[in-house]
Amino acid sequence: MQDAINTWQDVQREVLGRIQNRVWKPGDIIPNEVDLAKEFGCARATVNRALQAVADSGLLDRRRKAGTRVAVNPVRKATLEIPIIRQEIEQRGQHYQYALIEQQVTDPQADMQAMMKLSDGQQLLHLKALHLADGLPHVYEDRWINISTVPEIVAVDWQQNNANEWLVAHAPFSDGDIAFSAGAAGAVEAEILNVPLNTAVFIIERSTWMMQQSITRVRLTYAPGHRLHTTI
Amino acid sequence: MQDAINTWQDVQREVLGRIQNRVWKPGDIIPNEVDLAKEFGCARATVNRALQAVADSGLLDRRRKAGTRVAVNPVRKATLEIPIIRQEIEQRGQHYQYALIEQQVTDPQADMQAMMKLSDGQQLLHLKALHLADGLPHVYEDRWINISTVPEIVAVDWQQNNANEWLVAHAPFSDGDIAFSAGAAGAVEAEILNVPLNTAVFIIERSTWMMQQSITRVRLTYAPGHRLHTTI
DNA sequence: AGATTTATTATGTGCAGACATATAAATATT
DNA sequence: AATATTTATATGTCTGCACATAATAAATCT
Incomplete structure (x- = not known):
């Protein structure tokens, strides 16, 4: 005792x-x-x-x-929070801006059709946009949205709304998967992020689903220096 | 009812x-x-x-x-498991190898002393090692271990033991923090990983603690192509 | 009116006791 | 010897109750 x-x-x-x-x-x-x-x-x-x-x-x-x-081999689990980009930026006291680069309704290419498990004929809305912090490029968003699952999206004005936030509020998802990696900035990304070609960039690719139905897949390419931080 | x-x-x-x-x-x-x-x-x-x-x-x-x-803006949380490198490699059916590159007892530099919250006079064991998958460089491990917290480490033969596994078995931690980022391979890393200078590499930096006492800080530089994957 | 104290309220947590459930170990059965 | 059954046990969780604590709302005092 x-x-x-x-x-x-x-x-x-x-x-x-x-x-x-x-x-x-x-x-x-x-x-x-x-x-x-x-x-x-x-x-x-x-x-x-x-x-x-x-x-x-x-x-x-x-x-x-x-x-x-x-535990003999403690498998440590880190929980990392997926913030909305605006919040991530504003939380650091920086000014947030959003700029739509391109918007297009397309038929999916084979690889995308596979990754999003689309049936034939299902179309995608393809959005390219840039999120800025204090006027500087922060992350380039390359997103495909499944029109069949979220038909309302075609009516949205993507100049004013940003998909990152709109989807959270209007298209709840049940599950998804995320991959983190490093890559070299290609011509497009380098120009948009305003960095030299082949600069090392941090990449997040995320797909989300609602009951087997794919909602969206996004590839986020961060400007150099970005760190994703969490605690165990 | x-x-x-x-x-x-x-x-x-x-x-x-x-x-x-x-x-x-x-x-x-x-x-x-x-x-x-x-x-x-x-x-x-x-x-x-x-x-x-x-x-x-x-x-x-x-x-x-x-x-x-x-919650107005539900912060989604992904939990990702931090596997032991050997397991990560062997789980993919690849052959695991480990090679010690360098081993040295040092006084910490100012930045490291701050990051690990060391008191004056506390020394570190600095290890550099390479983990290989099927004979190819997989990840370069640059690690500092707090000798005060884990005094037994000075007696360990790091040719035979790898710190990644030894520490989980001998020095459990209560909490820690992790950062993920992308970087360009420097001269040292490029040579060790056998990739061209400035190749984009995925970097994990992790510090662990047990009851306010720092145990270790490690920087893992992955060979190109590495992806960290998880589900939400 | 503005500042300070007090009361109220929803969550946070402790306790003892009970029963549920998974499963290792012991036992019985084939 | 291999398989099926029973038993014992440690964890999982529910209940009703009590008190602690944080934070808002109300009351009181300058």
């Missing part, structure tokens, strides 16, 4: 401490909730809450009956 | 449904926990658990006294 470890945060701290100090080593099974509750002088529910939090972060593996053990 | 909505997952489903169907619109304040518990026919604790989960996912904003409201 020891001094009050009452709150689940206290318990979490204590547990993390024991893992770090190797009182409990990777692979070790730790005492069960009832015993820990007794030792800490708190309710089992409190221990449970704490252990669940630590397990969520990947440092503990828990299985019914088998007990709780310190 | 309606059919049993007893489990917190049930409540979560119901809440998500109402948000999706715009019964509760963005910005709307939703009924308080006591009322919802009454409506669903369950305990307030259950409603609380569910609402906390939804709030965690970013779809609800909660504040004491002010109540719970539907």
Whole structure:
């Protein structure tokens, strides 16, 4: 028995401490909730809450009956927030501007048709736009929107509205996938972002879906220097 | 009143449904926990658990006294797993190899001391290593380890052990931060990765901590073509 | 009117007890 | 020996209750 470890945060701290100090080593099974509750002088529910939090972060593996053990190869999960570009810019105290570059209704090319899992005949709205921070190019947005899924889009004035925001508000998605990579700026991107040809640029490609129906696919090419930051 | 909505997952489903169907619109304040518990026919604790989960996912904003409201700009969160490099490579069916390039105990430079929040006099172990997939350079690892936090490291043979794996097994961390960016390969990196100078490369920089104590900071420079992929 | 204190209210969290559920381990069956 | 069944156990979660805490709204005092 020891001094009050009452709150689940206290318990979490204590547990993390024991893992770090190797009182409990990777692979070790730790005492069960009832015993820990007794030792800490708190309710089992409190221990449970704490252990669940630590397990969520990947440092503990828990299985019914088998007990709780310190993860051997903790697979760390980083959660990164996908902000709306305007917010991202304004949050840094910079002035946001948006400029439509091109707008066109097209039949999809084969690769795009595959990536967006389109049926034959489904058309896309293709938008090219630039987001600026304090007047400087920040990110070039190359976007395809599935007209079948979001028919209202054809009526929208994309000079005034930007797809990044409009879609969040009007076309909720159930799931999607994102890929991050680095690439060399091609002729088009280099000119739009106003950087030398082949400059290293950060690229995000994102597709979103609502119940198997593709909504949109976007390729964001960031101006040099952009960092995507998050905590584990 | 309606059919049993007893489990917190049930409540979560119901809440998500109402948000999706715009019964509760963005910005709307939703009924308080006591009322919802009454409506669903369950305990307030259950409603609380569910609402906390939804709030965690970013779809609800909660504040004491002010109540719970539907997020106006739902910040989507992607969780991406940080695999051990060996696993990442072997999972693709490729052969994994590791090569130590350089190993050195140093006093930190000012910027590194700041980034790792080191006290004066704390020394670092600096490791440079290359991870290969099927014999080809995959990622160049440039790592600093805090000797004060992990004193055992000085005794480790880094020809045989790779820090990426050794640390997860021996020095678990409670939190950290990650940054993703694109950069141009410098002379050192270009040679090690065997690519032309200024090739666009994907860079991950990661610092990890255990209870305010810095453990390590690593800069991973990936060979061209690397993509980091995840789902929302 | 404006500033300061007090009350009110919704969420945050703790507790004890109960039952549910997954599953490892023991036992019985083929 | 291999397979099916039972049992024991650790975690998962619900309930009702209590009190803590943050933050707004109301009341009070300059």
